[in-house]
Amino acid sequence: MNKTLNPAHIAPPYKNRYSHAIEVSAGSRMLFISGTVGVRPDGSVPAEFAAQVDTVMQNLTEILRAGGMDWGDVVKFQGFLTPQGDIPAFAEVRQKYFAAQKPAMTVVWVAGLADPRWMVEVDLVAAK
Amino acid sequence: MNKTLNPAHIAPPYKNRYSHAIEVSAGSRMLFISGTVGVRPDGSVPAEFAAQVDTVMQNLTEILRAGGMDWGDVVKFQGFLTPQGDIPAFAEVRQKYFAAQKPAMTVVWVAGLADPRWMVEVDLVAAK
Amino acid sequence: MNKTLNPAHIAPPYKNRYSHAIEVSAGSRMLFISGTVGVRPDGSVPAEFAAQVDTVMQNLTEILRAGGMDWGDVVKFQGFLTPQGDIPAFAEVRQKYFAAQKPAMTVVWVAGLADPRWMVEVDLVAAK
Numbered sequence: 001m002n003k004t005l006n007p008a009h010i011a012p013p014y015k016n017r018y019s020h021a022i023e024v025s026a027g028s029r030m031l032f033i034s035g036t037v038g039v040r041p042d043g044s045v046p047a048e049f050a051a052q053v054d055t056v057m058q059n060l061t062e063i064l065r066a067g068g069m070d071w072g073d074v075v076k077f078q079g080f081l082t083p084q085g086d087i088p089a090f091a092e093v094r095q096k097y098f099a100a101q102k103p104a105m106t107v108v109w110v111a112g113l114a115d116p117r118w119m120v121e122v123d124l125v126a127a128k
Numbered sequence: 129m130n131k132t133l134n135p136a137h138i139a140p141p142y143k144n145r146y147s148h149a150i151e152v153s154a155g156s157r158m159l160f161i162s163g164t165v166g167v168r169p170d171g172s173v174p175a176e177f178a179a180q181v182d183t184v185m186q187n188l189t190e191i192l193r194a195g196g197m198d199w200g201d202v203v204k205f206q207g208f209l210t211p212q213g214d215i216p217a218f219a220e221v222r223q224k225y226f227a228a229q230k231p232a233m234t235v236v237w238v239a240g241l242a243d244p245r246w247m248v249e250v251d252l253v254a255a256k
Numbered sequence: 257m258n259k260t261l262n263p264a265h266i267a268p269p270y271k272n273r274y275s276h277a278i279e280v281s282a283g284s285r286m287l288f289i290s291g292t293v294g295v296r297p298d299g300s301v302p303a304e305f306a307a308q309v310d311t312v313m314q315n316l317t318e319i320l321r322a323g324g325m326d327w328g329d330v331v332k333f334q335g336f337l338t339p340q341g342d343i344p345a346f347a348e349v350r351q352k353y354f355a356a357q358k359p360a361m362t363v364v365w366v367a368g369l370a371d372p373r374w375m376v377e378v379d380l381v382a383a384k
């Protein structure tokens with residue numbers, strides 16, 4: 001099991017939505033997951049931001065499963081938002097997927113993503 | 129050998145240019161490679177975007193080689209483009225370097241890079 | 257000990273502030289550290305950029321310590337700057353913390369961070 005690191009004498013993670021760090025034990029296998037976007041199996045992209053985030057999270061769930069892992073094994077979550085994104089809505093949808101052990105996280109606003117319909121892209125590192 | 133994960137029941141990777149995820153076996157050694165830019169050995173920077181991408185890819189090839197690895201060992205490719213970048217040209221040059229096993233990939237548009245001559249920056253994780 | 261890779265026949269790392277790559281041996285334990293910002297233990301955020309960078313670096317030092325590591329174990333440094341950031345000031349403060357072995361590094365300008373007071377966010381990978 002990966003280990004959560006949240007030293008008590010610095011400011012806590014922003015709104016307690018993530019862990020300051022996750023430690024991966026020697027001898028773990030790891031998954032490096034691509035920047036994943038809100039494209040449904042039929043190629044369509046939800047026009048509404050929260051629905052798009054949910055599609056991203058479902059796609060990531062399937063990719064984790066293909067590697068024999070789940071959200072409890074995620075060590076790093078990296079999110080890129082376009083100006084059409086929304087941080088509270090992103091958090092609200094995303095946090096439902098997290099297990100008891102929250103991953104380390106970086107989220108930034110970027111100038112854009114490869115397809116103008118995409119408002120959010122997330123990549124992950126997972127380990128087990 | 130790293131393992132490609134492309135679950136069949138979600139949308140395929142964008143234009144099949146990358147893998148949804150790469151699994152790294154326990155007991156691999158890993159390379160973490162810096163954001164690499166299109167600076168030639170003499171310090172010059174190609175003014176043309178495609179030539180700059182090619183210089184980035186050549187530099188990355190040399191860094192991989194210094195670690196005893198090649199493009200078939202790359203597990204994660206992360207690209208940052210400035211507004212002067214061009215996604216189709218980036219893909220066209222980049223994909224020539226990839227081995228049969230395509231890495232996981234994230235590409236985003238950013239506001240800028242450290243030197244205004246740079247239009248693209250790429251970092252890698254590799255494992256063997 | 258992680259190993260530095262700086263092939264001699266490509267252009268050196270920008271201003272020699274980082275290493276082209278760091279190799280992590282098989283059998284290392286690893287830390288994945290969140291995008292860390294310049295928030296002090298009391299929740300305040302320095303208004304001045306250099307002070308904010310210093311707070312980021314102190315917070316990262318504490319997180320590394322919680323994992324039994326220090327700056328000599330950092331393999332990858334990823335920095336995101338907002339338009340209010342300043343690359344020379346970032347480098348000046350940051351480099352004081354680095355050990356003899358400089359990490360691999362990526363630094364980009366982004367459109368913004370989650371809280372408008374934040375001008376810089378840094379995440380790390382470390383291994384020992």
